[in-house]
Amino acid sequence: MSLTQWLLTLASIGLVLLGLLLIGAIMSYGERRILALLQDRLGPNRAGPFGLLQPVADILKLVSKEAFVPPFADRMVYTVAPIIVPMTALLSFAVVPVSEDGWLADLNIALLYVLALSSLRVYGIMLGGWASNSKYSLLGGLRSAAQMISYELPMGLALVGVVMLSGSFSLREIVAAQELPFIVLQPLGFIIFLVSGIAETNRLPFDLPEAENELAAGYNTEYGGIKFAFFYLGEYLGVLLIAALVTVLFLGGWHGPWLPGVVWFALKTLALILLFFWLRTSLPRLRYDQLMDLGWKLMLPAALFNLLITAVLGLFWMKG
Amino acid sequence: MYEFIFYLSSVIAVIAAGAILVVRHPVHAALYLIVSLLALALLFFLLGAPLLAAFQVMLYAGAILVLFLFMMMVMNLRTERNLPLLLPANWGGMALLALLLWLVLLLLLSRSSLDMADNIMVIGPTAVGNALFGPYLVVVEAAAILLLAALVAALYLSRKGKR
DSSP, X not given: OOHHHHHHXXXXXXXXXHHHHHXXXXXXXXXXXXXXXXXXXXXXXXXXXGGTTHHHHHHHHHHTSOOOOOTTSOHHHHHHHHHHHHHHHHHHGGGOOOBTTBOSOOOTTHHHHXXXXXHXXXXXXXXXXXXXXXXXXXXXXXXXXXXXXXXXXXXXXXXXXXXXXXXXXXXXXXXXXXXXXXXXXXXXXXXXXXXXXXXXXXXXXXXXXXXXXXXXXXXXXXXXXXXXXXXXXXXHHHHHHHHHHHHHXXXXXXXXXXXXXXXXXXXXXXXXXXXXXXXXXXXXXXXXXHHHHIIIIIIHHHHHHHHHHHXXXXXXXXXX | OHHHHHHHHHHHHHHHHHHHHHOSOHHHHHHHHHHHHHHHHHHHHHTTOHHHHHXXXXXXXXXXHHHHHHHXXXXXXXSOOOOOOOOOTTHHHHXXXXXXXXXXXXXXXXXXXXXXXXXXXXXXXXXHHHHHTTTTHHHHHHXXXXXXXXXXXXXXXXXXXXX
16 A cells, blocks of 8 residues: 555544544433433533533543542553543444445454454453452442453354344445345344343443442542543443444444435434433343343343244255 | 564564563453453454454453453452562573574474465455364364363352252
């Protein structure tokens, strides 16, 4: 590749990065407003018109705070941990196809790449909890490790059905294979992937790692300022990533009548994000043993069953 | 550029592997191991084995070492420290042998790799799957049975109640 090509690649990466950070900021505002609406409150409405400048105010506040490292913390790990969480989410977006020719990279192992990065995400939370050297943080970190390992298995197994139907790991080819969205052919796989996706992002009702009423704030109890902002950003980017992945894998990505592909992709992703917010207001948090039981005794067998059914049906109906 | 990335990640892999011997805290050692594994995964990817690279990150870095760290956190190894590397009294001879072995390896590699480096063949996931469930099916099934036996044994050893 020549120098101009490298520069162009770098520029497009920078553009996508900026866009994603902007979306993350808007999501943090949107979530607070929508939660407030659903709970009959007002939410942040002071900064700017309708409170739209609230994310700017938040970021300014967090950046201008003292970058404090508790004296009892493990300095190096404490500093690195918050960077890992948004980083893994941002790297995953490289392979997500937004429209027919709107993608940054088309790996032939894209799906595995996304799963691998999501399995690295747990390090950020776990190490953040451990390096803070306090009991609430450590408990939050341990919980997150157990939770994310438990839910990665059904998540991966639910995706094998999609891979079988489309015959490829490449996200672009998976979308191209969906004349009929895979939610119709893989309803069980869709539900399993959505639930484990919520569990992977540590959102309610699966936010045991940061359960406020028992663990203070869980793994990020000792964090403040810009480091806390990184964890916060990582959570919203994780939600965005899971919503985008569900759109790509089960809802047919850019496919849809009349409107251009990007708009369909955005609409489907937005609907899923709203579903995430809605679930947060309506469902109570699970107990820890219920969470583990759900993962190992219900989701994993259901995912295996789904895999078996897909394989048997595929043997009869698909040739080649 | 690809060569630059290749050599950069090789250097990172070696340095991180060396650092495991030097650092005094077990959790830090595990973290360096993870860095080394990730750099190795990048090497696999650049050498034309994307599936292997993905599995390296997913299984080794993403699952097995998470469990390692989990155990370290549960056991709270904060007060225990890695002992400094103990060298046996007559380590000179061993070092000489290792050096010889390394030189032989270098010689062998320099012979064979010159003409291979230019045409790296990328082996996609489909090819790996076909090979695993074609000619190597018996080996795959044998490994699966072995793992199942190990699983049953682990369950037996960790059961509660009467021994």
